[in-house]
Amino acid sequence: xxxxxxxxxxxxxxxxxxxxxxxxxxxxxxxxxxxxxxxxxxxxxxxxxxxxxxxxxxxxxxxxxxxxxxxxxxxxxxxxxxxxxxxxxxxxxxxxxxxxxxxxxxxxxxxxxxxxxxxxxxxxxxxxxxxxxxxxxxxxxxxxxxxxxxxxxxxxxxxxxxxxxxxxxxxxxxxxxxxxxxxxxxxxxxxxxxxxxxxxxxxxxxxxxxxxxxxxxxxxxxxxxxxxxxxxxxxxxxxxxxxxxxxxxxxxxxxxxxxxxxxxxxxxxxxxxxxxxxxxxxxxxxxxxxxxxxxxxxxxxxxxxxxxxxxxxxxxxxxxxxxxxxxxxxxxxxxxxxxxxxxxxxxxxxxxxxxxxxxxxxxxxxxxxxxxxxxxxxxxxxxxxxxxxxxxxxxxxxxxxxxxxxxxxxxxxxxxxxxxxxxxxxxxxxxxxxxxxxxxxxxxxxxxxxxxxx
Numbered sequence: 001x002x003x004x005x006x007x008x009x010x011x012x013x014x015x016x017x018x019x020x021x022x023x024x025x026x027x028x029x030x031x032x033x034x035x036x037x038x039x040x041x042x043x044x045x046x047x048x049x050x051x052x053x054x055x056x057x058x059x060x061x062x063x064x065x066x067x068x069x070x071x072x073x074x075x076x077x078x079x080x081x082x083x084x085x086x087x088x089x090x091x092x093x094x095x096x097x098x099x100x101x102x103x104x105x106x107x108x109x110x111x112x113x114x115x116x117x118x119x120x121x122x123x124x125x126x127x128x129x130x131x132x133x134x135x136x137x138x139x140x141x142x143x144x145x146x147x148x149x150x151x152x153x154x155x156x157x158x159x160x161x162x163x164x165x166x167x168x169x170x171x172x173x174x175x176x177x178x179x180x181x182x183x184x185x186x187x188x189x190x191x192x193x194x195x196x197x198x199x200x201x202x203x204x205x206x207x208x209x210x211x212x213x214x215x216x217x218x219x220x221x222x223x224x225x226x227x228x229x230x231x232x233x234x235x236x237x238x239x240x241x242x243x244x245x246x247x248x249x250x251x252x253x254x255x256x257x258x259x260x261x262x263x264x265x266x267x268x269x270x271x272x273x274x275x276x277x278x279x280x281x282x283x284x285x286x287x288x289x290x291x292x293x294x295x296x297x298x299x300x301x302x303x304x305x306x307x308x309x310x311x312x313x314x315x316x317x318x319x320x321x322x323x324x325x326x327x328x329x330x331x332x333x334x335x336x337x338x339x340x341x342x343x344x345x346x347x348x349x350x351x352x353x354x355x356x357x358x359x360x361x362x363x364x365x366x367x368x369x370x371x372x373x374x375x376x377x378x379x380x381x382x383x384x385x386x387x388x389x390x391x392x393x394x395x396x397x398x399x400x401x402x403x404x405x406x407x408x409x410x411x412x413x414x415x416x417x418x419x420x421x422x423x424x425x426x427x428x429x430x431x432x433x434x435x436x437x438x439x440x441x442x443x444x445x446x447x448x449x450x451x452x453x454x
Contacts (some may be wrong), residue, residue: 059384059427066380073372096347097186105130105146108181117186119163130184135159135167149176153185160186206234206348219245219359224255227355231327231348232257237336238329240309243317243352245325248276252325261330264291264309271299276326279314283323285346286314289335311336315349319357327352378416385419388426 097114101107107125115122118133130146131139138158145156156172173185224243232241240261246252248268256262268274274297275286288294289311292304309330317325327349329337337345382404389400404422408415 058387059423062380062384066376069376070373073369073376098183099125099130100181100183101130101146103146103180103182105143114186117162118160119165133160133162135161145172145174146182149174149182151176206230206351219253219356219363221253221255223359224253225257227352228255228257228327231329231352234344234348235313235329235341237311237333237338237341238313238331239333240330242328242330243325244276244328245356247280248274248326260309260332261328264304264312264330265328267303267308268297268300271297271303273297274300275312275314276328279316280323280326283316283318285316285342285349286312287337287342288312289337310334313337313341313345315345317349317353317356319353324353324356378419381416381423382419385422388422 097117098111099107099114100109107128107130110122110125112122115125118125120128131142134142135158141156141158145154148154153173153175156174158170158172159167160170161167170186174182175185176182224245228241228243231243232238235241240256240258242254242256242261242265244251244254244265248265249272251265251269254262254265256265264274265276268276275288275291275294278296279286288296291297291310291312292301292306292308294301309332311331311334313329315327315329316323317327327345329341329345331337382401385404386397386400389395389403390397393400393403395403404415404418407413407418411418
């Protein structure tokens, strides 16, 4: 035998051995069933090779369809994720009016507080020019602020004219978190009157930082820490801030801006009482100017030393479905938190609640996306395996599925894993052998005798 012919025989036998391994899972064709060439269960190599080549092409086409579906899901999820985050921030229960415009001044988003203040529904506000609600004499200053807006908040005093109200001088904080978007935040009149210019800008900066809080991995201690730091910036009376998810007596997650806040949080946990636990239980803001001698929490007072925080402002973080946690501000100065600090703390607590709700919705969307991807992949693999079984066993789709189900039960393996094993083995066997035309030509010995069947 020529060396070239001997090599062809060895190659054919190796290919056939690989296909027999696949046949262990696929089984044999049903008794009496013949293919289009009249072959029965012992079909020769060329027929089996052509069938598997066809199955391989079907697998490739199914993979391409699956990839297109996954890309479409990813694109939709990304679009919805970005839109939902922005919408949740603006349409949340944030108690201050906030609107967003494009660089031409047209409104592209607004929250409920802004709609209520301007006397126009959120839907009707969209695409209207912001200048429509600005007194004519103040429109020049608004145009200037619109053109100059950057990532750092700037204060603008202007005159707004609600649809069904009288003109009112207000203070707006203007920021541009994105190149083509400008955010306008109106602080309540009482807050404006009580705060200095720097305090107003610090508060708006905190609003912006909190609204943009997000994480690729969902809620985390690092993310809560960034939110606590944003709160600290807007509370100059505080020396440290902590944010606790869940009850302070059984916290799910805690982050703080310094060791002093973490220490007092820990003392409250050990004492089983304190301002943070009370704020969570009563869903009311709790203030203490002398923690070491506050009669409301004697067990906590016993554990505190003169070096620990003296004052505490504990604000419940609330969402529609209940209390999410507590936002705690601490100071080493006695009686550090006044009425304005309480008001600002409650605004920040409300904002944190809205942001946490948005983040949890994003987590739910991510979970749903992963489940959809898994379901699509499993369905595609099972369909591919059914096609392979149908081709090999000459059976119907239902019979192929029953065969896969029996294998799953016999091997105590999930159906999708059995299907994946069949597909992987078939692809490897298909990749290891020549194409249909070459396989047909190399499937016989030089003397014309057929090689071993599958």
